[in-house]
Structures are given as structure tokens and as C-alpha cells.
Amino acid sequence: MANLVPLSLTPDFAPREDKALPERLLDGNPVFRTWELDTALAEAAKWGKIRTGIWEATPGTTRSIKGETFEFCYLISG
Template identity: 60%
Template sequence: AGDPSFKTWAQDEAKDGTVRTGVWEATPGEVRSIKGETFEFCHILSGVVEITPDDGEPVVYRAGDSFVMKPGFVGGWKTIETVRKIYVTVG
């Protein structure tokens, strides 16, 4: 929903590609999120998001919050206020 845009500033990657780090930004809107086999640690630097697993309740994260999206996650990612996060993916 909406017309979100995304920016990624990749910072580092393991030689085998299994670990990646960087900063990611999204403008307001909604998208589907499917994690597959990847763990993702996120730390919100600015903004507000609401994440709703297909089989669960929505959770709101704001600047200063951290969370992990586990392998197999499927759900909605709603950017309420332009969000910028630090990420580390493993998988």
C-alpha cells in the first residue's frame, strides 16, 4: 500500500555471503516481508514501523528499539514514519 521507497547502505559482508550488515531506510507505506532462511537483527535509528506476522498481532517499533526477524517469518511491514535501521543478516 502507498508508494514506499527504499535505500540501502551496505557496510560489510562475510566472504561466503552468509553475514551482511548495513543501514536501510524506507518511506511510509506497506509491504510483505518474507524472511526465508535468514535471521535479521534490526535496530531502529529513527522512525516508526508496525510489523504484523501472518499468524500474530501487530508490534510497533520506534527509534531505540531492537528486534530479530527469524527464518520463516511472513507478514506485513508497515512504515508509519520514515524509518532508518541498522541490520545484520545471517543465513
């Protein structure tokens, strides 16, 4: 069984749209669009969920609060 799942970089469904929470907003009025492409349990949920997707934002500055979340980002542009 293959562990690799091919993902489309051009999803054929509408993204979820969000705005920054007021307590995290520092400058501007950014809008976030998220296409969640895949969700899997990490090592039988020992580490929680692994989410894969595409995220984009309009210009603005926000405060990020991750807690114990690990995040890997591959920047395409911007």
C-alpha cells in the first residue's frame, strides 16, 4: 500500500473563507482562503491530525498563536 497521496494544486471546490480574529489583527483587514485537501490521523492519533491543503491571504498583519502545533509551509509566492 502506498503512503503517498497525490494532491491537486488546482482544487475544483470552493475554499473556506475567514477573517482574522480581532484579538490577533495587527494591521489591515486580511481575508484567508483555505482549501483543505487531505486529513489523516498521525500515527493512530498519537500526534493528532495531519492536514494538507492550500492557504492564501490578502495583505495584512496578524499574530499567530500555534501552541503545540507544528506547521510546515511551502511558499509559492508573496
